[in-house]
Amino acid sequence: MSEMDPREAEIDSLLRRSMAAPVPRLSPDFHQALSREVRRRSQPLNPFSRSLLTGYGVVSAAISMVVMRGQGLGWVAIALTTLGPLFTLELARRLRRRQWVMAPK
Amino acid sequence: MIRVESDSQLVARAQVGNQDAFAELVRRHSDRVFRLALSILGREFAAEAEEVAQEVFLKVHHALASFRGEAEVSSWIYRITFNQAVNLKARARYRRPHLDDTALSQVETAEPGPHSLLETAQRDQSLSECIATLPEVYQSALGLYYWMGASVAEVAALLDVPENTAKSYLHRARQLLDGMLKQRGYSYV
Numbered sequence: 150m151s152e153m154d155p156r157e158a159e160i161d162s163l164l165r166r167s168m169a170a171p172v173p174r175l176s177p178d179f180h181q182a183l184s185r186e187v188r189r190r191s192q193p194l195n196p197f198s199r200s201l202l203t204g205y206g207v208v209s210a211a212i213s214m215v216v217m218r219g220q221g222l223g224w225v226a227i228a229l230t231t232l233g234p235l236f237t238l239e240l241a242r243r244l245r246r247r248q249w250v251m252a253p254k
Numbered sequence: 255m256i257r258v259e260s261d262s263q264l265v266a267r268a269q270v271g272n273q274d275a276f277a278e279l280v281r282r283h284s285d286r287v288f289r290l291a292l293s294i295l296g297r298e299f300a301a302e303a304e305e306v307a308q309e310v311f312l313k314v315h316h317a318l319a320s321f322r323g324e325a326e327v328s329s330w331i332y333r334i335t336f337n338q339a340v341n342l343k344a345r346a347r348y349r350r351p352h353l354d355d356t357a358l359s360q361v362e363t364a365e366p367g368p369h370s371l372l373e374t375a376q377r378d379q380s381l382s383e384c385i386a387t388l389p390e391v392y393q394s395a396l397g398l399y400y401w402m403g404a405s406v407a408e409v410a411a412l413l414d415v416p417e418n419t420a421k422s423y424l425h426r427a428r429q430l431l432d433g434m435l436k437q438r439g440y441s442y443v
Contacts, residue, residue: 168396183312187273
């Protein structure tokens with residue numbers, strides 16, 4: 150920072166004066182709270198929640214298929230429209246993971 | 255002799271489920287993550303910066319399995335932090351507590367004289383407003399350097415840019431502030 154011209158040195162000095170303030174610190178229980186949250190989020194779904202979620206998915210898919218069949222769609226089209234979004238979701242999830250790996254700015 | 259593990263070694267151990275390794279990674283980077291978030295959100299938002307820090311490490315934990323080391327671990331963590339803090343700021347439309355002229359005129363009249371104190375308060379307020387209009391990366395560089403006393407090398411590491419780029423961020427930010435303050439009619443000698 151030695152190559153500053155006088156005006157820049159003035160604003161440098163103003164910034165030093167104006168921005169001088171105590172810097173807050175992380176609260177002492179940050180690490181404990183984080184550990185708790187990591188544990189909580191790492192826990193797999195309990196059997197009841199898993200069954201409920203699976204049941205919901207299966208029933209939704211079945212109803213959709215019946216309705217689409219009732220509208221005269223062929224089984225191929227029904228399979229595509231039912232499974233397509235699932236594949237898209239999985240693809241998006243994988244792409245997002247890839248982005249994390251690349252850690253884009 | 256104590257062997258200090260590198261971040262990559264810690265990540266490798268954390269990837270196979272070693273929670274101590276992850277905890278060490280957090281201990282090593284939590285202060286810097288917090289300070290980086292704070293430099294983006296502003297000094298009034300310490301609690302939010304802590305939330306950002308927590309969310310960053312939860313994301314890191316979640317993404318550990320897919321981290322293959324293409325980037326430095328610290329760069330990866332700081333980039334997540336930067337993005338997380340900027341997103342939070344944009345989402346919540348953070349507004350710094352605004353001091354209007356009435357509030358400024360009610361500044362305690364103590365040394366070195368009410369008029370001078372009022373001028374200083376107004377100028378500082380103006381400076382804060384000007385800083386808030388700068389690009390996030392300049393705001394962050396200024397906060398880290400002038401408020402938190404980080405060296406240029408630390409600013410560069412946290413913003414994941416070369417030192418010369420960090421220097422140019424600071425230089426450009428000072429130039430822009432100079433122009434903005436001049437427009438507002440402030441002198442600051």
